[in-house]
Amino acid sequence: MLVxxxxxxxxxxxxxxxxxxxxxxxxxxxxxxxxxxxxxVQTGAGEHSFSLAQLEALGLYRVSTSTFxxxxxxxxEGPLLADVLKAAGLDDVAEVRVSALDGFTQQxxxxxxxxxxVMLATRKKGQPMTTRNKGPIRIVYPRDMxxxxxxxxxxxxxxxxxxxxxxxxx
Amino acid sequence: xxxxxxxxxxxxxxxxxVASAIVLLVAVAGIxxxxxxxxxxxxxxxxxxxxxERDLSAMLQDLSRLEKAVALAQIxxxxxxxxxxxxxxxxxxxxxxxxxxxxxxGIIAGSDVFATDLExxxxxxDMTLQARPVTRxxxxxxxxxxxxxxxxxxxxxxxVFQRSMEQASAQRSELRSLQSSTSAMIFLLGAFxxxxxxxxxxxxxxxxxxxxxxxxxxxxxxxxRELRERQxxxxxxxxxxxxxxxxxxxxxxxxxxxxxxxxxxxxxxxEAAAEDGSRVLDALIxxxxxxxRRALQRSAxxxxxxxxxxxxxxxxxxxxxxxxxxxxxxxxxxxxxWHGHCHDITRxxxxxxxxxxxxxxxxxxxxxxRRLLTDRLSHxxxxxxxxxxxxxxxxxxxxxFKTLNDTQGHQYGDQLLCQVAARLSACVREADxxxxxxxxxxxxxxxxxxxxxxxxxxxxxxxxxxxxxxxxGAYLLNGQEVHSTPSIGITLFDARDSRVDELLKxxxxxxxxxxxxxxxxxxxxDPVMQATVEASSALESDLRxxxxxxxxxxxxxxxxxxxxxxxxxxxxxxxLHPEKGMISPADFIPLAERTGLIVPLGNWxxxxxxxxxxxxxxxxxTASLSLAVNVSxxxxxxxxxxxxxxxxxxxxxxxxxxxxxxxxxxxxLDDVEEIISxxxxxxxLGVCFSLDDFGTGYSSLAYLKRLPIDQLxxxxxxVRDVLTDPNDAVIARTIIALGHSLGLNVLAEGVETxxxxxxxxxxxxxxxxxxxxxxxxxxxxxxxxxxx
Numbered sequence: 001m002l003v004x005x006x007x008x009x010x011x012x013x014x015x016x017x018x019x020x021x022x023x024x025x026x027x028x029x030x031x032x033x034x035x036x037x038x039x040x041v042q043t044g045a046g047e048h049s050f051s052l053a054q055l056e057a058l059g060l061y062r063v064s065t066s067t068f069x070x071x072x073x074x075x076x077e078g079p080l081l082a083d084v085l086k087a088a089g090l091d092d093v094a095e096v097r098v099s100a101l102d103g104f105t106q107q108x109x110x111x112x113x114x115x116x117x118v119m120l121a122t123r124k125k126g127q128p129m130t131t132r133n134k135g136p137i138r139i140v141y142p143r144d145m146x147x148x149x150x151x152x153x154x155x156x157x158x159x160x161x162x163x164x165x166x167x168x169x170x
Numbered sequence: 171x172x173x174x175x176x177x178x179x180x181x182x183x184x185x186x187x188v189a190s191a192i193v194l195l196v197a198v199a200g201i202x203x204x205x206x207x208x209x210x211x212x213x214x215x216x217x218x219x220x221x222x223e224r225d226l227s228a229m230l231q232d233l234s235r236l237e238k239a240v241a242l243a244q245i246x247x248x249x250x251x252x253x254x255x256x257x258x259x260x261x262x263x264x265x266x267x268x269x270x271x272x273x274x275x276g277i278i279a280g281s282d283v284f285a286t287d288l289e290x291x292x293x294x295x296d297m298t299l300q301a302r303p304v305t306r307x308x309x310x311x312x313x314x315x316x317x318x319x320x321x322x323x324x325x326x327x328x329x330v331f332q333r334s335m336e337q338a339s340a341q342r343s344e345l346r347s348l349q350s351s352t353s354a355m356i357f358l359l360g361a362f363x364x365x366x367x368x369x370x371x372x373x374x375x376x377x378x379x380x381x382x383x384x385x386x387x388x389x390x391x392x393x394x395r396e397l398r399e400r401q402x403x404x405x406x407x408x409x410x411x412x413x414x415x416x417x418x419x420x421x422x423x424x425x426x427x428x429x430x431x432x433x434x435x436x437x438x439x440x441e442a443a444a445e446d447g448s449r450v451l452d453a454l455i456x457x458x459x460x461x462x463r464r465a466l467q468r469s470a471x472x473x474x475x476x477x478x479x480x481x482x483x484x485x486x487x488x489x490x491x492x493x494x495x496x497x498x499x500x501x502x503x504x505x506x507x508w509h510g511h512c513h514d515i516t517r518x519x520x521x522x523x524x525x526x527x528x529x530x531x532x533x534x535x536x537x538x539x540r541r542l543l544t545d546r547l548s549h550x551x552x553x554x555x556x557x558x559x560x561x562x563x564x565x566x567x568x569x570x571f572k573t574l575n576d577t578q579g580h581q582y583g584d585q586l587l588c589q590v591a592a593r594l595s596a597c598v599r600e601a602d603x604x605x606x607x608x609x610x611x612x613x614x615x616x617x618x619x620x621x622x623x624x625x626x627x628x629x630x631x632x633x634x635x636x637x638x639x640x641x642x643g644a645y646l647l648n649g650q651e652v653h654s655t656p657s658i659g660i661t662l663f664d665a666r667d668s669r670v671d672e673l674l675k676x677x678x679x680x681x682x683x684x685x686x687x688x689x690x691x692x693x694x695x696d697p698v699m700q701a702t703v704e705a706s707s708a709l710e711s712d713l714r715x716x717x718x719x720x721x722x723x724x725x726x727x728x729x730x731x732x733x734x735x736x737x738x739x740x741x742x743x744x745x746l747h748p749e750k751g752m753i754s755p756a757d758f759i760p761l762a763e764r765t766g767l768i769v770p771l772g773n774w775x776x777x778x779x780x781x782x783x784x785x786x787x788x789x790x791x792t793a794s795l796s797l798a799v800n801v802s803x804x805x806x807x808x809x810x811x812x813x814x815x816x817x818x819x820x821x822x823x824x825x826x827x828x829x830x831x832x833x834x835x836x837x838x839l840d841d842v843e844e845i846i847s848x849x850x851x852x853x854x855l856g857v858c859f860s861l862d863d864f865g866t867g868y869s870s871l872a873y874l875k876r877l878p879i880d881q882l883x884x885x886x887x888x889v890r891d892v893l894t895d896p897n898d899a900v901i902a903r904t905i906i907a908l909g910h911s912l913g914l915n916v917l918a919e920g921v922e923t924x925x926x927x928x929x930x931x932x933x934x935x936x937x938x939x940x941x942x943x944x945x946x947x948x949x950x951x952x953x954x955x956x957x958x
Contacts, residue, residue, distance in 0.1 A: 072268075101257070132260045
């Protein structure tokens with residue numbers, strides 16, 4: 001009994017940070033009411049348009065992570081990219097091309113979202129992100145979860161100002 | 171390249187472990203250097219510059235967009251344009267926040283000031299946009315301001331690019347140097363890799379060489395083993411024994427090596443012989459052992475080859491002769507080592523023995539022959555000199571052997587000789603020698619009879635008597651009993667008698683004396699006899715000289731008939747010695763007989779007598795006289811005797827019918843048939859014969875009848891005692907009767923008295939000769955008339 005108590009005391013800080021670990025975990029927050037379209041997902045069958053409300057309705061996750069940029073680290077919330085692609089019917093493509101509002105594009109392989117819980121973050125520290133803060137939605141990798149993700153290759157895949165996702169078949 | 175080869179060569183000459191250590195160290199150093207180079211290559215990649223330049227380009231692009239948006243909004247401040255301006259400003263802020271690190275931190279001159287100015291420009295624009303209303307006027311200053319920062323950013327970006335290019339160029343040269351250094355390392359490593367390969371190859375070749383040497387060693391060992399086996403095979407199969415013999419300094423004898431034959435001959439295994447060599451010598455028969463040891467000792471001292479012939483008793487009991495030959499070597503430790511062999515020479519020895527027997531022994535009787543006797547006699551003389559001993563030599567001659575041989579055949583004679591040999595051998599001691607000289611002559615040599623003549627003489631005589639008795643017994647030859655008697659001559663000898671042939675001659679002379687003494691007896695040679703011998707040898711030379719120079723003369727003794735009328739004479743030879751005067755025939759005739767001078771002397775007598783006959787024929791008074799001439803046995807036996815007589819008669823012109831040859835009975839002992847044939851031929855010439863000394867010898871009456879003789883002469887010994895000795899009287903009468911009955915006339919010689927004359931006359935003897943009627947005289951004298 002004493003052992004469990006001691007374990008509990010030791011693990012208390014971990015639990016306390018449970019809402020902000022390196023591994024994304026499911027969180028329940030008051031969902032966004034914003035129903036303006038922020039994301040268009042192009043599929044072979046047509047296109048799906050998602051508002052913030054719709055995206056968050058897919059299930060919110062939270063992760064506390066560092067990024068490649070100084071001062072950019074923090075706690076992010078948002079649905080998993082996998083869930084979004086599944087909702088749009090793109091979960092079986094090999095790659096997706098992610099386009100940003102400033103014209104930046106980057107391709108993400110299927111391996112990334114199946115291997116790691118890659119997020120399509122809608123919030124930072126629970127607040128919606130402005131354009132100046134790389135919002136309204138940005139790709140967040142659980143960078144501290146796996147040392148591999150600290151590799152420079154993954155830097156460009158952190159697309160922000162996300163506008164559109166389309167499937168790319170090889 | 172040549173230095174590299176030199177280094178490699180030096181390296182190859184280094185001991186393997188040192189070379190390996192050097193190669194290993196260099197390889198480790200090279201790898202370390204390479205690793206270092208690789209790390210530097212990674213750090214030398216211009217990633218920072220690339221990122222920074224890209225960031226500045228992105229910022230420049232954003233600022234261009236903002237500049238465009240501000241310009242559009244200033245021209246027409248519509249909500250859409252303002253919205254676009256808002257977005258462009260947001261992006262610019264975002265980019266600035268994101269990229270501020272790219273130009274902060276003094277990366278290039280003026281970059282920090284630019285960063286502040288850019289931030290100020292963006293904030294001023296933001297404030298203008300926040301403070302409504304937004305008009306063309308409020309926006310106007312921003313257009314220039316944004317353009318200005320864009321221009322500055324452009325300059326900055328170019329500078330960064332320029333610097334990035336420079337950096338890249340520097341990094342490129344750095345990479346080049348890295349490349350060359352790495353190449354050098356690779357080359358070096360390659361070289362040392364090659365060195366390593368060379369070392370490995372060298373090691374391989376060394377290993378191969380070692381294996382090769384190992385193989386060669388095995389080969390040579392095998393070859394050596396085969397050689398040893400072959401040598402042993404040869405040694406073990408060569409007849410006899412091959413050996414090494416070692417005489418240690420302490421006198422110990424060992425056989426380090428012996429072939430298998432050793433066991434066969436000596437009954438000693440090679441192992442046992444290697445331990446103790448005396449076991450081998452012990453197998454020699456006892457009497458050879460000392461001799462072999464002495465020969466070995468001599469060889470060890472002189473280092474001359476050792477040769478020995480010795481007998482060994484084999485394990486199977488047979489005694490074999492071995493011949494050994496070994497050459498010695500002196501060893502540094504003082505021992506002597508012989509290498510040699512010995513082999514069985516038993517057969518050779520037997521052959522040698524046989525040859526010796528043939529050379530030294532008489533094949534018929536197995537007795538030593540003259541040669542061996544001579545040897546032993548010389549030896550005996552030498553030893554007797556040392557021991558002051560006397561010995562004796564017995565010369566034995568069988569009396570009637572010739573007759574036996576002639577009448578019964580050689581087989582009988584040979585059998586008799588063998589039996590005589592056996593009896594002689596049985597008579598003497600083991601150490602004495604019985605030899606056969608040839609024919610019926612045997613010699614017995616007795617040794618060590620004593621230190622003085624007085625003791626030696628009777629012992630020799632005893633031995634002689636014993637032999638005489640032994641040989642006198644009857645012999646059984648082919649179932650027939652035969653009698654034989656010996657005549658034995660004995661001489662004593664000691665060391666002073668140095669000449670072997672002289673001794674034999676003495677014994678022979680003594681034997682001759684025994685014969686003279688009537689045979690079947692023994693006689694000693696004595697100094698008197700010796701003197702006679704010496705005198706006779708002087709006489710012999712005188713005799714020869716006189717024969718050459720004419721020192722002889724004939725004397726004539728008259729022969730008369732019963733009426734006292736002379737019928738002739740007997741010619742008697744006289745020798746007028748130049749110094750000694752007249753010498754009696756009794757003294758020189760035997761000498762002449764022995765020396766063979768009797769033949770020329772006889773011929774001279776014959777010729778002189780015939781000349782006398784021829785002379786007498788010239789005178790009427792003497793023409794009817796006959797002349798009797800003595801012919802010796804030897805002379806008569808001469809093959810040319812008949813021709814000689816014939817020649818003399820022809821030369822002298824003598825009437826053969828007046829020539830009367832007087833022969834002695836001893837002539838009839840041998841070859842009677844030939845005698846008869848010769849006599850018959852002479853008889854045909856007209857020559858008459860008279861048998862001299864009749865009654866003293868062994869005349870066979872059977873022969874007497876067949877001989878073509880005319881007259882028998884009664885020996886003077888019977889005539890001398892005819893009146894005193896009844897036996898002689900009987901003999902005389904018998905001879906006279908025999909003569910008459912055979913139709914022969916009978917002459918008595920040596921008549922000296924009238925009584926003898928009368929007795930003989932009364933008993934029918936019709937012819938006389940003797941001092942009573944006249945002594946022998948150099949001239950014929952009859953009734954005072956001298957006829958020359």
